[in-house]
Amino acid sequence: MSKGTEQSPKQSRLKNWLLSIDSLKIMKWVVYLFFFLFLVLPLISVFLVSFTGQPVNLLGSLVNPDIMATNIERLSNASLEHYASLLGGGTYFSALQNSLALAIGVSILVIIMCIPLAYAFARTTMPFKKTLAALCTIPLIVPTFISAAGFIIMFGRTGWVNTLYQSLGFDGLLINAYSMTSIVLIQVFFFFPFALWPMVAAFKIADISLEEASNNMGAKNWSTMVFITFPLAIPGIISAALLIFTVSFSDFGTPIILAPDGLNLIVVEAYREISGFFNWAGASILTIVMVAVAAIFFWLQRFITRNMDYGTLSGKPKGTKLNDSKVVTRSLFVYTCIVLVLPMLAIFSVMIQSFATTWGTGLLPRGFTMDHYTTVFTRSGDNIMNSLLLAGGALIISVIVATLVSYFVVRENTSKLDFMSSIPLIVPGIALGIAYIQTFNTAPLQLTGTAFLLIVAYAIRRMPYMIRSTMGTMMAIKSDIEEAAVNLGASKLVAIITVVGPLMLPGIAAGSILVFVTVIKETSITVLMAPSDWAPMSLMVFQNLLRGEVYTASAMAMLIIALVIILQSIANKMTKNSLY
Amino acid sequence: MGSVKVKNLVKKYDKATALKGVNLDIKEGEFYALLGPSGCGKTTTMRCIAGFENPTSGEVLIGEKVVNSVPANRRNCGMVFQSYALFPHYNVFENVAYSLTIRDLYNGSFGQRAKTFARLIHKKLGKPSKEIQEKVHDALKYVELDHLADRGVNELSGGQQQRVALARALVMEPSVLLMDEPLSNLDKKLRNTMRTTIRKIQQDLKITTIFVTHDQEEAMSMADHVAVMRDGEIVQMATPTELYSNPKDPFVADFVGSSNIYQGKVVDRKENGDSIVKVNDNTILESTTHTDKEDVEVLVRPEGIEILKNGRMEDHNVLEATVKISTYLGPTIRYDIELAGMEVMVEEEFQPNTTLFKEGDVIKVFLPAERVLLI
Numbered sequence: 001m002s003k004g005t006e007q008s009p010k011q012s013r014l015k016n017w018l019l020s021i022d023s024l025k026i027m028k029w030v031v032y033l034f035f036f037l038f039l040v041l042p043l044i045s046v047f048l049v050s051f052t053g054q055p056v057n058l059l060g061s062l063v064n065p066d067i068m069a070t071n072i073e074r075l076s077n078a079s080l081e082h083y084a085s086l087l088g089g090g091t092y093f094s095a096l097q098n099s100l101a102l103a104i105g106v107s108i109l110v111i112i113m114c115i116p117l118a119y120a121f122a123r124t125t126m127p128f129k130k131t132l133a134a135l136c137t138i139p140l141i142v143p144t145f146i147s148a149a150g151f152i153i154m155f156g157r158t159g160w161v162n163t164l165y166q167s168l169g170f171d172g173l174l175i176n177a178y179s180m181t182s183i184v185l186i187q188v189f190f191f192f193p194f195a196l197w198p199m200v201a202a203f204k205i206a207d208i209s210l211e212e213a214s215n216n217m218g219a220k221n222w223s224t225m226v227f228i229t230f231p232l233a234i235p236g237i238i239s240a241a242l243l244i245f246t247v248s249f250s251d252f253g254t255p256i257i258l259a260p261d262g263l264n265l266i267v268v269e270a271y272r273e274i275s276g277f278f279n280w281a282g283a284s285i286l287t288i289v290m291v292a293v294a295a296i297f298f299w300l301q302r303f304i305t306r307n308m309d310y311g312t313l314s315g316k317p318k319g320t321k322l323n324d325s326k327v328v329t330r331s332l333f334v335y336t337c338i339v340l341v342l343p344m345l346a347i348f349s350v351m352i353q354s355f356a357t358t359w360g361t362g363l364l365p366r367g368f369t370m371d372h373y374t375t376v377f378t379r380s381g382d383n384i385m386n387s388l389l390l391a392g393g394a395l396i397i398s399v400i401v402a403t404l405v406s407y408f409v410v411r412e413n414t415s416k417l418d419f420m421s422s423i424p425l426i427v428p429g430i431a432l433g434i435a436y437i438q439t440f441n442t443a444p445l446q447l448t449g450t451a452f453l454l455i456v457a458y459a460i461r462r463m464p465y466m467i468r469s470t471m472g473t474m475m476a477i478k479s480d481i482e483e484a485a486v487n488l489g490a491s492k493l494v495a496i497i498t499v500v501g502p503l504m505l506p507g508i509a510a511g512s513i514l515v516f517v518t519v520i521k522e523t524s525i526t527v528l529m530a531p532s533d534w535a536p537m538s539l540m541v542f543q544n545l546l547r548g549e550v551y552t553a554s555a556m557a558m559l560i561i562a563l564v565i566i567l568q569s570i571a572n573k574m575t576k577n578s579l580y
Numbered sequence: 581m582g583s584v585k586v587k588n589l590v591k592k593y594d595k596a597t598a599l600k601g602v603n604l605d606i607k608e609g610e611f612y613a614l615l616g617p618s619g620c621g622k623t624t625t626m627r628c629i630a631g632f633e634n635p636t637s638g639e640v641l642i643g644e645k646v647v648n649s650v651p652a653n654r655r656n657c658g659m660v661f662q663s664y665a666l667f668p669h670y671n672v673f674e675n676v677a678y679s680l681t682i683r684d685l686y687n688g689s690f691g692q693r694a695k696t697f698a699r700l701i702h703k704k705l706g707k708p709s710k711e712i713q714e715k716v717h718d719a720l721k722y723v724e725l726d727h728l729a730d731r732g733v734n735e736l737s738g739g740q741q742q743r744v745a746l747a748r749a750l751v752m753e754p755s756v757l758l759m760d761e762p763l764s765n766l767d768k769k770l771r772n773t774m775r776t777t778i779r780k781i782q783q784d785l786k787i788t789t790i791f792v793t794h795d796q797e798e799a800m801s802m803a804d805h806v807a808v809m810r811d812g813e814i815v816q817m818a819t820p821t822e823l824y825s826n827p828k829d830p831f832v833a834d835f836v837g838s839s840n841i842y843q844g845k846v847v848d849r850k851e852n853g854d855s856i857v858k859v860n861d862n863t864i865l866e867s868t869t870h871t872d873k874e875d876v877e878v879l880v881r882p883e884g885i886e887i888l889k890n891g892r893m894e895d896h897n898v899l900e901a902t903v904k905i906s907t908y909l910g911p912t913i914r915y916d917i918e919l920a921g922m923e924v925m926v927e928e929e930f931q932p933n934t935t936l937f938k939e940g941d942v943i944k945v946f947l948p949a950e951r952v953l954l955i
Contacts, residue, residue, distance in 0.1 A: 483632055484665035486653045488679035488752060489686075495653075498682075498700045502669045 023493040028414075031404050035420045037445075038456050042435035043291070043427070046284045049438055051078035053281035063444050082281050092282070095264040096289060102180070102265065103249040106187045107241040113188065113339060114196050114240070118233075120332035121196070122203035124323040132336050139190040139343040141564050143521040143538065144253030146557040147190050149545055150346030151258065152177045153353050153554075158361045160349070178260045186258070187248045189342045194247055195240035202236020235304055242301035246294050250428030252524035257545060266290060267430050267524070274434050275528060284438065287431040295426040347561070354554035372555035380540055380556065387536035390451065391519040394458035395512045401459070402466040402511065403504060406474040407496060411482075425464050429524030432461055436529065451534040454526070458519045465518070466511040473507030474500075513571035517564050582608040582643060582755045582788035584629060589638035591624055591812075598624040600812040601638070606805070609786040611779070613803035615793055615835070621812040622792045626758050629790065631655045643755055658749030659758040662765065664741045666733040672744050673729040674703055676719055679752035680712045719751040722781065739770045746778070750785070757782070757789040763798060775802055796836050800824065808832050830877045830955060837881065840924050844878040844954070846871065855954055863920045866896045867952040876954040882914065882927035884951030888944040889935060897947040903937045919945065 041058060048056045052074045060067035087093065120126045121133060139147075154161040155177035165174040175182055255265045270286035273279040323329070354372055356365030377384075405421050408414040424432070436457055440447040447453040477500060485495035501508075523538055530539045537560055544553035586604040591597070599621045606612045614622040627633040629640055631652030639646050647655055666675050684696040699706035708716075720726040723743035733741060742762060749757060762778070763771045779802050782789050793799050799806045800820040807817045808831075816828045827833035830841050844865075848856035853870040859878050867878070888898065901919040908930070915926045915937060926945065928934070937943055 478663065478665070480661045480663055480665040481667065483630075483652075484659070484661055484748075485667070485678070485682075486632075487630060487657065487659045488748065489653050489656075489682040490678075491651075491653050494682065494685065498678075499667055499669075502701075 023491060024496070027404055027493065028408060031401060031408070031417065032420075034401060035417075038436075038460050039420065039423055042432070042439040043423075045439045046287050046431075046435040048075065048078070049280055049284040050082060050288045051075075051080070053082055055280055055438060055441060057442050058439075059445050060442060082285050091264055091269065092266075092286065092289075095266045095269040095286070096293075098180075098264050099249055099266040100293070102183065102187070103245045106184055106191065106248040107244040109184070109188045110192045110195050110244045111199075111237055111241050114192055114199050115230075115237070116332060116335055117192075117196055117339065118199035118203050120329075120336060122200045124329050124332060126329045126332050126336070128333065132333075132340070135340050135344075136193055136196060136336075138347070140193045141568060142190065142343075142347060142561060143523060143557075144186060144190060144251055145257055145523050145538070145542055145545070146253075146350060146561065147186050147343070147346050148254050148257040149541075149550070149553060149557060150348075150350045151182050151186055152545075152550075153349040153359070154346060155182055160359075160363050163361055164363060176260075178258055180260075180263055183254050183258050183263075185342065186254050186346075187251060189339070189346075191244055191247050191251075192339070195244050198240045198243070199233070199237055202233040202240075239301050239304045242297050242304070246297050246301070246426075249297070250290065250294055250430070250524075252428075252430050252527070256523075256527070257542075267428065270430050270434060271524075271528065274437060280438060283434045287434045290428050290431045291426060294428055298426045350554045350557050353551060354558045356551060372551045373559075375552050376555045376559060380537070380552075383535055383537050383540040383556075384559070386534050387520050387538070390455055390458065390534065390536055391516045393451075393455035394462065394519050395515050397455065397459035398463055398466040398515050399508055399512055402463060402470045403496075403501065403508065405463075405467050406471040406504075407500065410471065410474045411479065421467050422464050424461050427461075429461060429522065430528060432457060433525045433528035448529075449531050451531060454529045454531070454534065457525045457529060458522060459515075461522070461525060462515045462518050466515050469511030469514065470504055470507045473504045477503050510571045513567050517567045517571070520560060520563060583641075584612075584756055584788060584790065585639075585641040585644075586625065586629065587639040587641070589625065589628055589640070590636045591621075591628060591633060592636045598812055599628070599635070599638075602809075602812070602814055604807060604814070604817075606788060606790065608788055611782050611789045611791065611802060611804045613791045613793060613799035613806045614809060615796060615799040615806050616809035617794055617835070620809040622794075622809050623760055624812075625809070626760055626790060626792050629756070630657050630659050630758055656752065656754050657756045657758050658752055658754030660742075660745045660749050660760065660762045662761040664745040664762075664765075666741055666744055666748075668732075668734055670733070671703070671729070672720070672725065672731050672733060672736070673716055675733060675744055676716045676748045676751050677708055677712050678748065680715060681708065683752075684709070684712075715751055716747075719747040722750065723747045723777075738766050739774065742766065742774060743777075746781070750781070750787075755788065757787050759789065759791045761793055762791075763793075764795075771798075778802065800836065808835060826953070827879070827955065830879070833877075833879050833953075833955065838925060840880045840882065840885075840922075842878045842922060844876050846874050846876060846954070854949065857952075857954060860920060860922050863899065863922075865947060865952050866949040867954050868950045869952070869954040871954050873954075879953040879955060880924075880947055880951060882925040883912075884948065885924070885926045886946045886948070887915075887926065887928060887937075888946050892946075894946045894948075896949060897952065899945055899947070901943055901945050903939055903941045903943060906937055906939060908936075917943070917945070 045056055045058055048058075054074050056071050056074060057067050058071070061071050062068075085092070117136070121129065126132070153159055155173065155175045156162070157173070159177060161175075162173045166172075175185070250267065252267045252271070255263075255268050256271065259265055259268050266286055266289065270283055270290065273286065274283040352365065353359055355368045355370070357367040357369050357371075359365035402421075405417050409418045427435075436453060437448050439445075440453055481503070482492075482495050482500055485499045486492060490498065520536070521538065523542065526536060526539050527542055530536060535543075537556055541553045541556045541560070544550070544556070584604065584606040586602055589599050589602040591599040602621065602625055604612070604625070614625060616622050624633060628635045629642070631647070631650065635648070640648055642655065642657070667678065670678070681696060681700055685693055685700065687693075688696075695706050699708065717726055717729070720729055723746055725740060725743055725747065728736065728740065733744060736744065742765075745762070759778070763774055766774060775798065791799070791803060800823070803820060805817065806820055806823055808815045808823070810831055816823060816832045818826075823832065823836050827836060833839045833841060842859050844857045844859040846855050847858045847864070850856070850866075855867045855869055855871060855876075857865050857867055857876065857878060859865055865878065888894065899919055901917040901924070903915055903917055904923070905916040907914040907916075911930060913928050913930050913934070913936065915928070917924050917926055924945075
């Protein structure tokens with residue numbers, strides 16, 4: 001303090017009080033409040049609504065006694081009647097059945113399809129392995145509603161594949177784009193990379209020495225494969241199957257576009273209940289069911305991977321003996337290419353359509369034009385801007401929250417926060433949207449229909465991925481660097497901002513790009529929650545598809561894909577995460 | 581201003597007790613070493629002084645003031661970490677300037693503080709004040725690194741990083757300098773140079789320094805006072821010479837230099853108080869130590885034993901022994917000998933005309949009474 005400034009006792013008391021505040025503790029409470037308000041509270045509200053059948057305004061109860069009274073009355077009338085009707089058959093029950101059947105079927109098909117692939121990548125000298133590996137990640141880049149659009153171009157009534165099929169002399173359609181079959185196909189061929197890479201890892205872990213022992217004892221190569229290699233990889237395979245189940249079960253983009261009228265799926269049903277009929281009771285029951293199912297399978301997957309021994313993953317750099325038999329590697333190469341044909345064709349179809357003047361019946365469009373891109377850039381500049389702004393907003397929130405959460409979890413062992421921040425993993429997008437709409441529908445926090453709530457929803461939904469990325473770098477920062485900053489006079493918060501934060505930048509940057517990318521791709525929350533004056537690119541594609549403006553939709557879709565590929569490759573470079 | 585006192589410091593963790601009542605009284609300007617094996621509590625003691633650990637009970641006083649409730653960032657202890665803990669995203673200058681910049685961040689008008697904050701985020705966002713520049717360059721000159729101010733810290737050698745860490749701690753003019761095994765990451769030669777550098781700086785600045793180490797040579801060669809710790813307790817506090825020549829305890833004796841230690845019994849006392857002690861039930865030795873105890877530990881340093889050559893005679897403590905192993909160490913020779921059924925180490929200075937004994941040679945050794953310590 002300089003000599004010239006005399007402070008009144010009151011001022012200095014205030015200063016002392018300000019100094020005594022532990023700013024870090026405040027941040028911790030802010031983070032807790034954030035998760036409580038935008039995650040726990042909406043889920044609790046939805047849970048209560050599923051019993052009462054009418055909106056329950058929990059926040060309102062805190063500020064207004066009248067609302068409190070209404071709520072208590074509604075809660076006292078709570079009953080299991082809605083759940084009973086769910087189990088008693090009817091549309092909800094069949095929706096659940098269909099969704100479960102879809103998810104189980106897709107998981108099984110994906111696993112069967114991926115076993116040879118995973119073996120090829122992990123254990124053979126398959127030609128063009130790196131190129132194929134890169135191609136195998138492309139399906140993940142494409143939002144499912146765009147793949148669905150591609151399927152319509154291929155397998156629609158006038159789709160080129162069906163045209164080709166008929167010109168070969170067959171009757172009817174090869175596959176109907178608007179059917180359960182095509183939904184299954186899209187999910188299988190676009191979700192398989194989710195399972196492939198964990199399975200490759202599982203095949204790599206499996207103990208080579210056991211296999212050598214088996215061969216040594218006279219077993220043939222194929223019997224070693226069947227009796228030793230495969231069983232050892234089983235935990236990894238099951239875990240991958242459970243992951244696919246969750247992804248398929250909560251996928252919104254495919255069914256919302258392709259589900260035919262007769263096919264009831266739980267995500268579509270929930271969407272219709274809330275956006276079509278404002279049926280609080282129905283929507284919330286479906287939400288609870290979705291969360292419950294996702295939670296069970298998520299927990300199962302965690303349970304299985306927990307018992308998996310990853311110990312050998314890091315410690316065994318010695319070269320695995322790869323299968324280099326020409327017959328095996330070449331047939332696996334052909335197989336991999338066949339697997340990649342369908343997703344590539346779907347993306348290719350969207351691309352062709354984005355350049356087409358008109359494309360009715362026929363193998364190829366009548367002519368080619370850049371008009372749709374011109375239209376997209378002149379008429380939909382706003383949508384592009386909105387996407388960037390919304391994604392940017394979500395990114396800022398998730399960077400701040402994820403950095404703080406990783407700090408608290410790594411340095412202070414705050415396991416509660418770790419748990420809370422992983423909850424979004426089990427909440428399907430559509431479920432989170434419904435919970436938000438219900439909770440923030442009325443005062444005091446009337447946020448439904450605002451861009452802010454949409455941004456928060458994006459941020460919450462992608463938070464676990466962001467945290468995974470920042471947590472990794474946080475663990476690599478030794479605590480003494482931070483102690484040094486404190487020792488040199490910085491408060492803990494200042495130490496985090498000036499020292500820990502900058503050192504976490506690589507993780508933050510990689511995580512942010514991934515958040516940005518997934519927000520741009522996001523369908524379910526966007527369709528449910530985006531206010532019309534804030535419509536992002538994905539919503540525009542979606543609406544255009546429904547309206548039948550397929551050409552501009554395709555052009556915009558290509559734009560999204562291009563953006564995603566560019567950003568994702570930057571992120572990959574940053575994290576240098578190469579599987580090979 | 582710079583004295584440090586620690587009173588009855590106890591630190592308990594969930595399962596273990598790290599400190600069981602540690603007392604220290606370190607005077608201003610003193611160089612104090614905490615010496616002990618790993619896990620003895622020396623680092624915990626230092627972390628309690630720095631404020632990184634909250635003691636379970638007991639008091640820490642810096643400059644006669646109890647600082648238990650003062651947070652670590654306001655204790656004004658400069659600390660040099662074992663890993664140096666330099667900030668990898670800052671260059672040498674920014675590392676050293678950090679404490680001064682932070683000081684600016686907490687003082688001044690809002691605008692000034694915003695500027696300071698910007699500078700902390702990136703060096704291009706603002707220039708440090710003249711005062712800071714001067715202070716940092718002075719500190720860097722002090723450790724002879726002024727020419728490297730713009731280097732990234734990862735481009736420096738281990739010894740240079742060490743000196744940056746030292747400059748960074750000194751620039752804040754701390755009331756106490758804390759050093760946690762600062763030399764353990766350096767090679768042996770560099771370690772010896774740094775010992776001299778650190779000691780010289782400490783003497784120049786007359787700064788109270790606490791130095792944690794497990795290396796007795798380091799502690800003995802640098803410190804004014806040494807506290808030897810074991811299992812969360814201080815075993816002995818003394819000057820280095822006192823510690824070596826008069827260890828209180830076999831643990832200290834063994835930790836501070838190598839030594840021959842045997843069980844013994846005092847069987848008689850001379851008129852002047854000197855003791856006659858029986859070792860290993862078969863050997864009688866005289867010792868100048870005065871003691872009331874009967875059961876004692878008998879300690880003889882290897883260099884305290886003389887090998888009698890060229891017909892030299894002594895009137896007491898002369899024994900016959902057989903050479904088992906002879907090791908040439910350069911300036912000295914070490915013999916492992918068998919003496920009345922005991923294994924004994926003897927160290928002798930090597931001179932060009934020294935006779936070297938071989939394995940199996942029978943020699944006469946002399947243990948001067950003043951070198952035979954009873955503890």
